[in-house]
Amino acid sequence: MGCTAADVAAAVRAAAEVVAEHRDELVELDRAIGDGDHGENLRRGFNAVVSALDTSTPDTPGAVLKLVAKTLISTVGGAAGPLYGTAFLRAATALGDAAELGPAEVTTAIEAALGGVVARGKAAVGDKTMVDALDPAVRAATATSGSVAEVLAAAAAGAQAGAASTVPLVARKGRASYLGERSADHLDPGARSTALLLASFARSAGAGQ
Amino acid sequence: MGCTAADVAAAVRAAAEVVAEHRDELVELDRAIGDGDHGENLRRGFNAVVSALDTSTPDTPGAVLKLVAKTLISTVGGAAGPLYGTAFLRAATALGDAAELGPAEVTTAIEAALGGVVARGKAAVGDKTMVDALDPAVRAATATSGSVAEVLAAAAAGAQAGAASTVPLVARKGRASYLGERSADHLDPGARSTALLLASFARSAGAGQ
Amino acid sequence: MKKIINDPSTVVAESLRGLELAHSDLLTVVPEPAVVVRVDAPVRGKVAVVSGGGSGHEPMHGGLVGPGMLDAACPGPVFTSPTPDQVQAAIERVDGGAGVLLIVKNYTGDVLNFETAAELAQAEDVEVATIVIDDDVAVKDSLYTAGRRGVGGTVLLEKIVGAAAERGDDLAACVALAERVVAGVRSMGMALAAPTVPHVGEPSFDLGEDEMEVGIGIHGEPGRARLPVDNAEGIVARLLEPILEDLPFTEGDRVLLFTNSMGGTPLLELYLAHGIAERLLADRGIVVERRLVGPFVTSLEMQGMSLTLLRLDDELTELWDAPVRTAALRWGS
Amino acid sequence: MKKIINDPSTVVAESLRGLELAHSDLLTVVPEPAVVVRVDAPVRGKVAVVSGGGSGHEPMHGGLVGPGMLDAACPGPVFTSPTPDQVQAAIERVDGGAGVLLIVKNYTGDVLNFETAAELAQAEDVEVATIVIDDDVAVKDSLYTAGRRGVGGTVLLEKIVGAAAERGDDLAACVALAERVVAGVRSMGMALAAPTVPHVGEPSFDLGEDEMEVGIGIHGEPGRARLPVDNAEGIVARLLEPILEDLPFTEGDRVLLFTNSMGGTPLLELYLAHGIAERLLADRGIVVERRLVGPFVTSLEMQGMSLTLLRLDDELTELWDAPVRTAALRWGS
């Protein structure tokens, strides 16, 4: 199968639903070691993304992701807004004008997203952030040769394991770092949302096969 | 027995202890239909009275009551401060320079106290105030012929019954009146403290027999 | 009970020490009996304006002492009116020869204690007048109550009369003006959660998670009605309507709208409520000409709010705008 | 959750409407993206000072907009930093040709969003400088944290830099001054009870009846340590000592002492705590030359307080004293 602008837009809409379903869970995770807004911030942002997609139909996958990026940047706020915004922006830029995406483009996009998050947030693996989910996602995607769906499934699995790995960590970036040792034994909300988004994208790709 | 300045001072000291013991109960009663300070106000005032009696020894019963009055006025505040203050002041004035009190003087003093409270506070029987305790106390005292202890015992019994009679009443004076119908089914804190004071005075007189 | 205090019995005295240190350019705290006085008191030839009441309503009254407002404030224990001694001491310190106006909130305790002090001062040949403020429409003013309470309107009264005294009005003129303010000001309050008095140690009343108390006073007295919690629209309407009906305020009236936090309601919510009140007044053609928004007449940490409306005319507006320099209100030169 | 609100998702917008109605002489609220700007913006030839952050800290920042302080404030959702759009919109509205100084509290979200806006503005040839304030000594400034948070010191910074901009300092001078303030200001906070964010609906953290949270932030983030509740003496000492050690402040230093309520702590308690802090400083020979006491950097209805110390010199004192006219701070002509 190919992955067109419409497919990407549909995947983003599906992801918005996942975010809404998991809003309370993400709020709860952030309440424990942050300020309790992560779920609400993402819900607000993805709601706006859906509205943006309702009123304009970008004609390449890159253009869709660019719209997502700009909308998230201007509606999410907090740490996650610029970080996810940059991730989608870099992914969009990496895709250029391609009309359809294959597995290689998807891998490149995820890699670019990680690069963007690291460039903005300066977090390394082990700092208990979304990087802990995104980095293993990139490594899993790179190691997989197969369809778009297979690449995304691998990335999602990597992200899921990576998110789980944040539980014992002491945070060194973001708001959770203020807690010092008390940040351990909690799942990082941003890593969790990254894993949720990738899992949703993988499901969309799988369903489209 | 006679009732000298020293006896009156001792009775006041005993009353101060009663007030301290019942502080929390009076706070609780006032919390229900007022602002929760009656017990603390009286405790503060009678504490100051004890201190005043420690440093000066007035030589007539009237002078003792005048010292009590002035101290209560300057330390209690709230509604109870001027009301009890005026009560003790009028009682003191009624006693004049008498060196010892007999039953007639005691009755006169309680009567004067009631007059003072009514003059200051303008409450009538049935308004759910300390007048509901003091008025039956005066009537009981007036109807009794016997010793000081007997007069005070009658007054205390009257006050106790009068206080109990405030429970079903709707308040028409003081802070409890703001509650309207919701002030019913509560014992009035000022009526309760009046009954406590008279009971304590009666006990002191009885013990001195 | 969780509070930043040492000992419940010394809270007021310790707090007054901090107040004095924080605002030594404006006020002096006289201990035993405790009085907060203008640093430059007595002001010769000026009517002195004195108020007071229980503590726990800060910034009222100590935070309202200074040029253009109060000459002295008498702080009682928490939620308990001050004693006549305190009022007498205040009168002595601030009497500048032009007489003293006592501003008394209508509570039995306050009225009786100030009345006693006024009698004593008059015996000393000090010219003293008393104005009782009773702006709370939650309480019916009838034979069956102690009369309306003095609440939010007190701050407006103190500001306006303070300005009149500062510009040189004599005692009779100050009294007449004060009566005009009292006649034209109405308030109503509500609470979402009760305050805790330090010497009591538990909340003054118990409210369920779904209840609010409407027609509340500022001393943790329960209100007239316990109702299911409502949203901001409902709460503001429920406070405003009885105020409007009572005076009544009608189309074309010019008013000062005072949206007051009872202490625990944050500004975020208070401004939201204020916006609703402005809209409801505009809908009725009532012109909001001046406003005051913030925690000025509080009840410790009580969550809740009150609304106060004062009918304005040119003179009242001018006196409201006149310079004031206190810890809580400060504007003009 | 009990709050005077309508819908959690419109709280900030509705509150801003009330803010504008209450202070239309000082500020204008631009909706979508939301920005609070000085009513007379842009002021030609003056460096514009812009700040912002999550809502829920009122009066910071919207209540600090006006002559002598901020030209604009960007209010994010409750406890969530604003977006770059808001900051961009603010810059556009207030740029008077002399450049724009962004005052950013050091939180990852605030820094990233303001950074993005600054990049975009520079691309439009607006001269923009950013100062990050990180005065909270509760957080270790190390590789292992996001760095110290910006808390109480922000208000002092905004006042002082606002005064410098008002007197005509250029952008470079404002930045140099701001760096001096940031270098000399330290804060520490504590909480007795957590705030409740409207869209969360329950307290941000759970504290037992005998516990307090020390080293708390202003967003309902838990603090660094949970301790048994202490009395006021103990609380104040525990806040003051790490502040004094950190800079360090030493004998003979002239300081501004800012005793801040987190929202739910009443003035009665706050003044009491302020008095203790003054005494402890006097004991060490540190000279309190200026003070600010009140709820200025709040965390909704959180019960608790913070202390902030700023080392003063003649210039900083003069700028602190300079006239300011905002909803929350107002003095001078």
Ligand SMILES: Nc1ncnc2c1ncn2[C@@H]1O[C@H](COP(=O)(O)OP(=O)(O)O)[C@@H](O)[C@H]1O
């Ligand atoms: N420097 C950073 N680099 C990467 N991710 C970060 C960084 N700081 C925070 N995050 C992520 O952002 C998440 C919090 O997002 P959110 O709650 O929306 O923002 P805020 O902390 O401003 O409230 C964290 O769980 C973490 O995964």
Ligand SMILES: Nc1ncnc2c1ncn2[C@@H]1O[C@H](COP(=O)(O)OP(=O)(O)O)[C@@H](O)[C@H]1O
């Ligand atoms: N007008 C009045 N006449 C007589 N007694 C009154 C009057 N008003 C109040 N009281 C009495 O005072 C009591 C309350 O005293 P207290 O709590 O000390 O004062 P406050 O109401 O000022 O807090 C009431 O229970 C009532 O008995």
Ligand SMILES: [Mg+2]
């Ligand atoms: Mg968060």
Ligand SMILES: [Mg+2]
């Ligand atoms: Mg009482």
Ligand SMILES: [Mg+2]
């Ligand atoms: Mg009382």
Ligand SMILES: [Mg+2]
């Ligand atoms: Mg946040």
